[in-house]
Structure formats: structure tokens, C-alpha cells
Amino acid sequence: MNRRIPRIVMLCGDGTSSRFLYNALATEAEILAVVIERKPSPRAMIRHRVRRLGWPTVIGQLAFIVFNRLLARLQRRRFDELILRYGLQATPPPPGITHQVDSVNTAAVRRLLRKLDPDAVVVNGTRILSRAVIDCIQRPFINTHAGITPRYRGVHGGYWALVHDDIENCGVTVHLVDAGVDTGGVLYQQRIRIEDSDGFNTYPLHQLAAGIPLMKQALRDVLDGSLVSHDGVAPSGQWYHPTLGQYLRYRFSRSVK
């Protein structure tokens, strides 16, 4: 007997990891639509961060972003090696199922979800979903988060775990989405193994590669009606981009690349 495969919609950021995830899931799910959220303008991003974190931190983060261009170049060979090792494919989804939007929190996206009524919605790299979107269909929204939640919510969870010498919790989480920042119930978590040649730009590849099988399992659970969430690893904490000063300090004091 042929096993039914899950019908899903993906809500994604416009980045490489979204394409990797799409291609990995395309073999095991019927992907009805891929909604790609355009990157917010840098000015809007900076304003938002200044409100939350203040100018000194944001200037440090911007300095790190510039510095990371060089770092990414140095880590590129390893990056390419991991893409090959994990068989990640960057082919974009077909234009026929791709929808470019300015924000996933729009009425058009809600209408699309209601119309397609998928078994589940896979989320990757978007802004925080509004309650209106999450509630527009009675289906699970599932996110792959690059960090062990709720201890490493936010961004660069793998990096921050290494900074805190918390190797046991350097990993990836597949969780249900609620209206908070990575606060939804945990479905699966997996630790990753970092090698000497890894660095800031390659930790997320290990996390994505480890998260893909977990996401596939979660989607199978959706069909089986066995999706169960549980609490993750406490205490809860939200993490942001490192500043250049933080990165350099931890690079030399704790050897985290």
C-alpha cells in the first residue's frame, strides 16, 4: 500500500537555507506552495535593532557583519565541502509554486493557506509569524531552529552554545511555531558535532543537515496523528548577532571561530 505523503506549504526567508530545505523535503512531501519573504530593508532592520538593543550594540553588530564577509570567504572551502557532504541542493523551487511577498504576515498569505489547506506549514528564516497567520488554519506550523530551545532562542544558537562551552546543547530544534521568538513546543532536538575546520558560517549547515531528518519525521508524525511537543532545554534565553568586539573576544579567549 502506498503511504500518503504530507501536503505542505513552506513559508521561507529569501536565503540559501530555504532552498536547501525545499529540495530536501521535495522528495518526501507534496509542496503545494513556497512563499518567499523578501529581505526587509537594511534601514528598517537597523531601526528595529536600535530600539531593542541600543546604538552601541547595533554598531558593533554592523561591524561584525562587515568583518564576517572576510570570515565567510576564509570559511568558504569548508562551507562548500559540507554542502557536498550533506548532499544539499540549492535549486530554487519551480516558479509555478513560488510566491514572493514583502511579509508573510499579510492577508494574501492567509488566503493562500486557507485555499491550499495543507497538512502542515514548514517555516524557515522568516520574521516572527503573527497570531492571525498561525490561527488562519488549524494545522501545525513547524520551524527548524538553529539552536537548542528555549536555551538558545534567536539567532546563531550553535555559536552561542560554543561560546558558553555548552557543547551538549550545540544543536538544532524542530518545534511548533507560536507568536513568540522560538518559544513553541519542542518536537525534536539533535546535537551536532563540530570539527576544527568549522566556524561561524558553517555551524548553521551542520544544524540544517541535522534538522532535515527531524523535520521529515515531524511531517510523518503529522500524518500519523502522533505529533507531540514537549519542553526543551531550560533556562530560556534569546540571543542576537554577536558584535565585532564579542566575536574577537571569544575567538581569542575561548577559541570559538
Added chain:
Amino acid sequence: MNTGAFTISIDFELYWGVRDTRSLDAYRDHLDGVAQAIPRMLDLFEQHRIHATWATVGFLFCHDRDAALSAAPSARPGYENGALCPYRYLERSADLEERYHFAPRLVELVAATPGQEVASHTFSHYYCREAGQTAATFSADLAAATRIAAAQGLVLRSLVFPRNQWNPDYLAVLAEHGFAAYRGNEHGWLYAATDHGGQNALRRMGRLLDSYVNLSGHHTYTLESCAGSLPLNFPASRFLRPCNPRLTWLEGLRLHRIRRAMRHAARRREVFHLWWHPHNFGVDTDRNMRFLERVIEEFEHLRRVEGMRSLGMAELADALAAE
């Protein structure tokens, strides 16, 4: 198109491309190296699954002078500048050195390599903007080019105008002969198509500088912007200038200029169209090949990360038709 595209076109012309401007003795070294450079390029392309369009002068399909003269059209261009006429040169040169004028084995090698498109650089390295020639003689030239390719079982679908002298009045002639695509020039004054007299020192200096420093932009474009009636124009983005021994200290800048444009195209889902001549690799072949390898390494990275594709010119036309 939902991915960026990396397009390569190569103007394969041997001595026909420089005949009126350089003596054979002065350019012999460059042409001697072509027989080594092309197989190395093809090996690299096959290894990295690179698709390229080889715009080949029709004479190169021939084995010798007699075959070239018998394949030539009866209506020939009457250039006011007689030095441009290849037929007069052919008829007056009873002892042509074949390896500088004909290359049927290399054409076969290109055609036999996966992903390579044999295209046209006209039959006689025809100059579409020079005084004295007409649309009728251009049509006769293309007929000769398609005939000689057909004799090898090849269908020509793309064309590069020699010296980039593309002429909007002749596009209908291209369509009549079944061409789906041609390579136009980069946009802007530096790269405007002109006759020989229009290529002044200022333009040449500007182009040289532009290959190291971004003066004129990346010249990438969306596939959709090329839509229209056949033949479709897929303009060049950048000429892969050969390594200059006097400017080796600037090679990093030259590579950086190309890489930046490739990334720009990949991230914006645009086309980056790189072109060169095989004889540009004829001297300093090792250094030029290393440079090309680094360009292709960048493409490999962009293929892995951005899903960028390698497409020849006819494949670009097919991709546009499929949308």
C-alpha cells in the same frame, strides 16, 4: 528565470579574427597555443559541467584553402577597405598554413564534448558595420555558414557578430537563417558597436580600466528583459581579458571584478555572460587557465549556494521560451 545563469561564449576564429590588423608572424605564438588551450578548456568544462557556446568562423570547418573557396558564397562583401576581404586573401595565398586558418578537428572536439554548443561567428568573419557590404551579402555569408555546419550534422542556433559589430538592420536576416540568439554588446558608450574607425584610444583605455575597476556596472540582466521576437539578444557582460605580464600585480582586481558581477547575477537571478577568444589563451596558457579555473570555482560555489546554472546562448533562448 528563477536562478541566475552563467553564460560563456567563445569567439573561435584563429587568424581570421586578426588578419587585417596583425601579421601572421607577429601573432603566430598566440595561434600556436590554441590547439593546446581548447582541449584544456573543454576538459575543464566537462569536469565542472560548464555549458559554453563556441561561435565558430565557418572557414574553420574546412580542411584547406580549396575546401574554403568551394564552400564560399558567390555573393561576397565588397568592403571599401579591401584589406577586410578574406576571399581576396584566400585567393592570393596559395600556400596558407592550415593550422592558423582551419581547424575541423577542433570543431569536432568541441561538438563531441557534452554541453558545448557549436554556434556561428559568420562564415568569413563578416564585418556588419563596414562600408561596402550589404544585407544581401551578409545573408549569403550566413547561408554558407549554416551549410557547412549542416554538412557536419550541426545546426547553428546562436551567432556572435565579428568585432561585436552587431547591426540592428541585419537581425531579420539572422531570423531568416534560423538563428534564435545573438550576443549584443555591453551597454554604454565604452562598448558601443562601431566600425573600426570608431574604436578610438579613449574607448580602449576605458575598457581596459573597466576590467579592473567597476566603471560601467556589472552588465548583468534578467532573462525576461531579453524577451521579444527572434533572434534574442543576450548581451555580453564582460570580456575575459588575457593575463597581461605587465599587470600581473592587478590580477586580483581583475578576478574580483568578475566574481563580484557573478555574485550580483546569482543573487538577483540574472545572467552573467562572459566571453573570450581561444587565442587569448594561446600564450601564458597555464596562467590563463588558472585564472579561468578560479572563475569556475566561483561559479561552482554559486551553483551550490544560489542554484546558479551554466547555460549556453541557445539554452538561454530555450529557457525564455519555456517561461
